[in-house]
Amino acid sequence: MLIEIPARRGKAVRLRRGQSVRVVNTRGQQVVDTWAFVADDIAEFMSMEHSRVAIGRIIPGIGDSMVTNRRRPILTLIADNSGGIHDTLFAACDRWRYELLGCAGYHDNCTDNLAAALAELGLVPPETPAPLNLFMNIPVVDGNRVEIRPPVSTPGSYVTLRAEADCIVAFSACPQDIVPINGLALQPTEAHFDVLD
Amino acid sequence: MLIEIPARRGKAVRLRRGQSVRVVNTRGQQVVDTWAFVADDIAEFMSMEHSRVAIGRIIPGIGDSMVTNRRRPILTLIADNSGGIHDTLFAACDRWRYELLGCAGYHDNCTDNLAAALAELGLVPPETPAPLNLFMNIPVVDGNRVEIRPPVSTPGSYVTLRAEADCIVAFSACPQDIVPINGLALQPTEAHFDVLD
Numbered sequence: 001m002l003i004e005i006p007a008r009r010g011k012a013v014r015l016r017r018g019q020s021v022r023v024v025n026t027r028g029q030q031v032v033d034t035w036a037f038v039a040d041d042i043a044e045f046m047s048m049e050h051s052r053v054a055i056g057r058i059i060p061g062i063g064d065s066m067v068t069n070r071r072r073p074i075l076t077l078i079a080d081n082s083g084g085i086h087d088t089l090f091a092a093c094d095r096w097r098y099e100l101l102g103c104a105g106y107h108d109n110c111t112d113n114l115a116a117a118l119a120e121l122g123l124v125p126p127e128t129p130a131p132l133n134l135f136m137n138i139p140v141v142d143g144n145r146v147e148i149r150p151p152v153s154t155p156g157s158y159v160t161l162r163a164e165a166d167c168i169v170a171f172s173a174c175p176q177d178i179v180p181i182n183g184l185a186l187q188p189t190e191a192h193f194d195v196l197d
Numbered sequence: 198m199l200i201e202i203p204a205r206r207g208k209a210v211r212l213r214r215g216q217s218v219r220v221v222n223t224r225g226q227q228v229v230d231t232w233a234f235v236a237d238d239i240a241e242f243m244s245m246e247h248s249r250v251a252i253g254r255i256i257p258g259i260g261d262s263m264v265t266n267r268r269r270p271i272l273t274l275i276a277d278n279s280g281g282i283h284d285t286l287f288a289a290c291d292r293w294r295y296e297l298l299g300c301a302g303y304h305d306n307c308t309d310n311l312a313a314a315l316a317e318l319g320l321v322p323p324e325t326p327a328p329l330n331l332f333m334n335i336p337v338v339d340g341n342r343v344e345i346r347p348p349v350s351t352p353g354s355y356v357t358l359r360a361e362a363d364c365i366v367a368f369s370a371c372p373q374d375i376v377p378i379n380g381l382a383l384q385p386t387e388a389h390f391d392v393l394d
Contacts, residue, residue: 047288048246049245049286049287049288049327050288052286052287052288052343053287053288053294056342056343057341057342057343058286058337058341058343059341069288069325070291070293071291071293071294071297072293089246089249089255089286090246090249090250091244091246091247091249091250091266094267094268096267096268096269097250097268100268126324127323127324128266130246130327139340140255140337140340140341141340143336143337143338144254144255144256144337145253145254146249146253146254146255
């Protein structure tokens with residue numbers, strides 16, 4: 001059953017070890033910030049800085065297991081027909097990001113979406129870990145410079161992540177509409193996921 | 198006055214806004230994990246995932262300001278004669294890193310060194326942020342693969358970081374002696390720093 005991640009909003013789901021979640025880029029150009037927390041101790045969570053060490057690259061490929069801040073596997077990328085471009089380098093957007101981009105009032109942001117998604121499950125994030133930014137296109141050019149580019153993914157393309165531990169996975173359909181992270185149209189959209197046994 | 202960061206150990210110092218700290222790679226091949234916390238609220242700290250967004254690259258160059266998890270400047274790189282190779286991608290080493298590398302007993306590690314350095318000042322780190330790994334050589338090859346290489350720095354070379362806020366800066370002379378992060382000799386050494394007004 002496809003569950004909606006509404007445009008500009010977050011959504012979390014519990015996974016048992018061995019279950020998978022398929023994250024669908026419904027409209028094709030939507031970045032989905034993704035976090036995972038160990039079910040019985042959310043102080044242990046998927047960590048990009050530990051995962052880069054574990055997988056030996058900055059973008060996970062099929063078969064790569066992201067690890068927690070205790071270096072234990074938590075999510076393995078088992079399928080990807082989106083073009084294989086994701087980001088592990090950039091922080092989740094937050095109120096300060098949008099203030100710096102010139103927004104006067106409140107702007108939806110992935111950091112608050114994570115907190116809201118976990119709150120629906122009665123949980124409080126211990127911190128805001130750097131997310132696995134699915135479909136986000138941040139190439140490292142000349143070994144150093146990072147660029148912000150539109151996604152290469154197409155409508156209906158997806159990635160599938162298998163849980164290596166009982167965990168809570170949280171998503172945010174990134175509300176960025178000032179830089180072209182979510183496509184040149186600057187139009188954040190909904191995305192979807194379903195849980196596979 | 199040069200202060201020693203003993204081999205395999207951590208050390209922290211308070212900086213006032215406008216002061217700088219010069220970090221000296223005394224023997225030339227020693228990685229120094231570096232953190233910064235805002236003095237009056239250590240829940241705000243230097244963040245690599247926010248800094249990469251702010252500076253538009255994965256390795257800071259002269260003039261670049263690292264920012265906090267609230268996206269405020271905290272440390273600016275104002276001098277560097279070490280070859281300009283540093284790392285923002287890898288987590289601090291920790292007990293789990295050395296367990297995975299096959300160490301049977303306890304191994305000194307940068308995560309515990311951060312906690313010990315702050316404890317000397319009566320502080321507890323709110324978490325272990327991803328460090329600015331000075332002198333650490335982790336190139337991104339072909340835009341994706343990360344490699345572990347010895348430092349390019351030479352004995353006595355240094356970087357200078359200016360405080361953009363009153364802060365606590367913590368260092369760890371990385372005790373890694375299994376992979377050649379601290380040189381092909383696999384011999385962690387001391388490093389030094391001094392505070393410049």
